[in-house]
Amino acid sequence: MSRTDVDTTPDNQPPGKNDHAFFGQPKGLLTLSGLEVWERFSFLGMQAILVLYFADAVASGGLGMSAGTAASVSAAYGTLVYLVSVAGGWLADRILGSYRAVLWGGVLIACGHYSMAVPTATMTWVGLGLISAGTGLLKPNVATMVGKLYRTDDDRRDAGFALYYMAINIGAFAGPLITGWLGDHRGWHWGFSAAAIGMTLGLVQYVLGRRHLAGRAKTAEFALAPDAMRRAVRLIVVGVVLAAVIATGLALAGWLTMGRFVDLLTLVSVIAPVAYFAVMFASPRVTPEERGRLRPYIVLFLASTVFNFILFQAYSTMMLLASTDAETTILGFDFPASWYASALGAFEVGLAPVVAALWVRMGRRQPHASNKIAIGVVLGGLSFLLMALPTSGHGGEGHLMSAWWIVGSYLLLGLGDILLETSGMSATTKLAPVAFSSQTMSLWFLSLALANGIQAQTVKLYDDVSPPAYFGVNGAIAVAAGLAVMAAAPWLRRTMHPVH
Numbered sequence: 001m002s003r004t005d006v007d008t009t010p011d012n013q014p015p016g017k018n019d020h021a022f023f024g025q026p027k028g029l030l031t032l033s034g035l036e037v038w039e040r041f042s043f044l045g046m047q048a049i050l051v052l053y054f055a056d057a058v059a060s061g062g063l064g065m066s067a068g069t070a071a072s073v074s075a076a077y078g079t080l081v082y083l084v085s086v087a088g089g090w091l092a093d094r095i096l097g098s099y100r101a102v103l104w105g106g107v108l109i110a111c112g113h114y115s116m117a118v119p120t121a122t123m124t125w126v127g128l129g130l131i132s133a134g135t136g137l138l139k140p141n142v143a144t145m146v147g148k149l150y151r152t153d154d155d156r157r158d159a160g161f162a163l164y165y166m167a168i169n170i171g172a173f174a175g176p177l178i179t180g181w182l183g184d185h186r187g188w189h190w191g192f193s194a195a196a197i198g199m200t201l202g203l204v205q206y207v208l209g210r211r212h213l214a215g216r217a218k219t220a221e222f223a224l225a226p227d228a229m230r231r232a233v234r235l236i237v238v239g240v241v242l243a244a245v246i247a248t249g250l251a252l253a254g255w256l257t258m259g260r261f262v263d264l265l266t267l268v269s270v271i272a273p274v275a276y277f278a279v280m281f282a283s284p285r286v287t288p289e290e291r292g293r294l295r296p297y298i299v300l301f302l303a304s305t306v307f308n309f310i311l312f313q314a315y316s317t318m319m320l321l322a323s324t325d326a327e328t329t330i331l332g333f334d335f336p337a338s339w340y341a342s343a344l345g346a347f348e349v350g351l352a353p354v355v356a357a358l359w360v361r362m363g364r365r366q367p368h369a370s371n372k373i374a375i376g377v378v379l380g381g382l383s384f385l386l387m388a389l390p391t392s393g394h395g396g397e398g399h400l401m402s403a404w405w406i407v408g409s410y411l412l413l414g415l416g417d418i419l420l421e422t423s424g425m426s427a428t429t430k431l432a433p434v435a436f437s438s439q440t441m442s443l444w445f446l447s448l449a450l451a452n453g454i455q456a457q458t459v460k461l462y463d464d465v466s467p468p469a470y471f472g473v474n475g476a477i478a479v480a481a482g483l484a485v486m487a488a489a490p491w492l493r494r495t496m497h498p499v500h
Contacts, residue, residue, distance in 0.1 A: 049179050391471065
């Protein structure tokens with residue numbers, strides 16, 4: 001089959017506005033959403049049971065960590081995942097191209113999940129390393145490819161991102177159901193096996209639907225010159241090998257302990273976004289107009305950090321709380337504690353099309369992106385404040401809160417996530433300097449790394465303070481941050497113009 005038989009649009013150009021094949025959106029959105037369904041199935045399905053696996057007794061197949069340590073290590077893993085996204089964005093822009101970066105990222109993720117299916121602690125750490133590398137390649141670049149489906153003046157963009165987010169949350173809903181049941185009834189590594197199969201299915205449909213994608217060129221959009229590319233590849237290989245050797249040596253010498261590794265990742269998660277913003281502000285390839293739009297982006301970045309600090313604990317402290325302090329029965333039906341994570345995905349699946357339809361109906365009258373993000377942060381804070389109520393005044397170990405408290409908390413969190421993440425990712429693709437398109441999306445994911453880095457330190461207090469104090473204080477801080485973004489709305493609207 002010739003190339004012209006398959007490709008209907010230039011490799012790096014958006015399809016025309018008359019492409020309405022997927023619920024009024026470009027057909028390529030179906031391919032990318034399908035990939036993310038299975039990537040989120042595998043990633044969040046695994047993450048729903050990861051902290052429980054860490055905290056479970058060794059005799060029961062777990063790693064025997066304390067609750068606080070398990071949550072901290074789980075957050076550190078999330079930090080590593082999103083830190084690597086910086087390298088993933090750069091590799092896509094300069095060496096691989098978006099399509100191949102996503103493809104090879106998916107391959108690494110699948111290999112990581114297959115590694116975790118092997119019931120040994122060593123293979124667990126190997127698998128988490130592969131998943132971190134693969135997700136760093138896939139996540140920033142698949143979101144960038146969604147942005148490439150739309151022209152800048154296409155009003156369908158926000159609605160498209162909302163549908164994309166709804167689709168991937170189908171995976172977020174289904175993943176914990178499958179992996180949670182297998183982990184509870186057959187063993188943790190059976191759950192990890194299901195995640196591996198899910199990622200494999202995602203890769204198959206991604207390759208089959210590639211002809212509908214913008215950004216599928218075999219070369220990078222801002223590729224390095226051949227000599228520079230060869231040097232870069234050599235440096236990357238040598239750097240990775242050298243880092244592995246040094247880390248192994250320090251670990252064998254007893255210096256690089258798990259606690260120190262977590263602390264190191266937190267430090268890097270703080271330094272990386274500061275350095276990255278500095279590089280983009282100083283780059284001669286960034287125009288003055290683009291530089292001006294990066295300033296309000298810092299506010300959006302910090303808002304994302306605060307919200308995701310709350311969101312990611314849906315898979316750590318909230319899972320631990322559910323497993324020890326909450327009922328696991330609804331309407332007479334018993335379920336694994338990890339199924340609570342599916343409630344978050346279910347709410348996002350149900351609410352995302354409602355939000356998308358609302359934005360389409362409102363058109364230019366819809367709230368500014370900064371206000372959508374601010375409301376999302378406030379809702380995230382309220383989800384934690386809600387958890388302070390049923391955990392107050394019940395010091396006895398026999399008390400179990402009703403399942404509906406956690407379900408209600410996840411409802412608030414799910415709606416906040418839809419508002420913040422869809423608006424944030426959409427705004428990122430609009431505000432990104434042309435020469436840093438994939439890297440700027442990586443910068444958005446660095447807000448997730450920073451959120452996890454902060455969480456990796458904060459959750460250590462989970463064993464030492466009361467649940468009402470832990471959830472109440474963190475929730476109040478998030479609400480205050482959201483209100484601060486609302487107060488800055490006039491300045492944000494002015495400096496983000498013409499982005500709505």
